[in-house]
Amino acid sequence: MPNVHGAKRRARIFVSKSxxxxxxxFPFMLLFTAFLIAPLAYAFWLSLFRQTLAAGNRFVGVENYVRALTDRSxxxxxxxxxxxxxxxxxxxxGLALVxxxxxxxxxxYARNFFxxxxxxxxxxxxxxxxxxxxxxxxxxxxxxxQLAAFLKMPAPNFLSESTILPSIANIAVWEYMGYNMIIYYSALQAVPQDLEEASAVDGAGGLRHAxxxxxPLILPTVIVTIMFSIIGTLQLFTEPYLIRTLAPGLINSHYTPNYYAYTLAFTNQQYNYSAAISFVLGGIVAIASYTFMLLANRRASR
Incomplete structure (x- = not known):
């Protein structure tokens, strides 16, 4: 009888552990499903329809995707x-790494401050x-x-046709350079100190050691940051959307794919086509990321 009770107890412990x-x-999966999987599924369902005046919301299959793939804008x-x-x-x-x-x-000095x-x-x-x-x-x-006017010089035009894209790029560099620098710095801190001492014994200076x-030791970290930067770049929206009021003739409604999807949905009320545009953009992000990782892995395996 004790063996039976012991077996039942072990079974309960096993079940509880499993x-x-x-x-x-469960809480994470519940939130993940409610706020990511369900919205994506609904957006994909929307992308398979088209709103018409006569027939209302009509199922068109992949027609919106074919239209997106041939959309010049x-x-x-x-x-x-x-x-x-x-x-x-x-x-x-490059700046983050330096x-x-x-x-x-x-x-x-004052390393923590910087x-x-x-x-x-x-x-x-x-x-x-x-x-x-x-x-x-x-x-x-x-x-x-104002400084140019004070010096009686022509004011620099940061929002001309030739400078608008570098100006937006400068904002992104300012925003995310420090974040990537912290990632690189953390990876560098994990490099064994013995290697630096050994290279110093061999006569290598600081630049040669770096x-x-x-x-080479933090190269996997660099590859990851490049991949994340590619993903973030292809999702650009906030900066051109807010800068557009300063350069209305240069930043149009399809300046970036995300801006184009936003305009289609919230200005033109083309929710179905906007959803298709978003999924095509997601496919481009996945292909670009996979291609980069494939090339990086091939080069690392040589």
């Missing part, structure tokens, strides 16, 4: 984002950052324009 992880995961926005990424990502990550190496060198100072812009909401830089870029009221030892 069920416990799912009980802890959409692809112009995608091309602009690739230009934006080629302009912004190398500068942002500053992280400088802080990690141990030759900087580390926090570089990170502060990331804590500023993107809306505030865009409004702040919009004020700085202002051709009539901005401080750069290029030959530190950078």
């Amino acid at each position: 069920v416990a992880p799912y009980l802890f995961l 959409f692809w112009e926005g995608v091309l602009l984002l690739f230009k934006f990424g080629a302009m912004q990502i190398p500068v942002m990550l 500053y992280a190496l400088i802080l990690d060198s141990g030759r900087v 580390r926090v100072s570089f990170f502060v812009p990331y804590a500023v909401p993107a809306v505030i950052a865009a409004l702040l830089w919009g004020y700085l870029y202002g051709p009539a009221f901005g401080p750069f324009a 290029l030959s030892i530190k950078l």
Whole structure:
């Protein structure tokens, strides 16, 4: 009889241990399903219909997706984002890496102060950052324009046809450079100190140690930040949306794909086509990320 009770007790313990992880995961899965899976499923369902005056909401299958794939306005926005990424990502990550190496060198006074100072812009909401830089870029009221007027010089035009994209890229660099610097700095702090001592014994200086030892060791971290930067670049929306009032002729309704989807949904009430545009953009983000990771892994395996 004791053996029977012992077996039952062990069975209850086993069941409780096997069920416990799912009980802890249930709140997360509930919120994940309610706020991500369900909205995505509903948006995909919407993308399969088209609103018409005569027949109302009519099922059209993949017609909206075919339209999106042949939409010139959409692809112009995608091309602009690739230009934006080629302009912004190398500068942002390059500066983040340089500053992280400088802080990690141990030759900087007030290292914690500079580390926090570089990170502060990331804590500023993107809306505030865009409004702040919009004020700085202002051709009539901005401080750069006022300084130029004081010096009796022509005011710099940061929002012309040739400078609008670099100006938006500058906002993104200012926002996210410190965030990536903290990631690089944390990775550099994990590099064993013994390697630096060994390289110093071999006669390697600080620059040689950084290029030959530190950078190869944190390369996986660099690859991850590049991938996340690509994803963030292809989702650009806030900065051009808020800057558009300063450059209405240059930032149109399809300046970026996200801006185009927003305009279609909330200005033109084309919710079905807007949903299709969003899913096509998501597919482009997935393809771009996978392609980059594939190329990075192939190069690392050589």
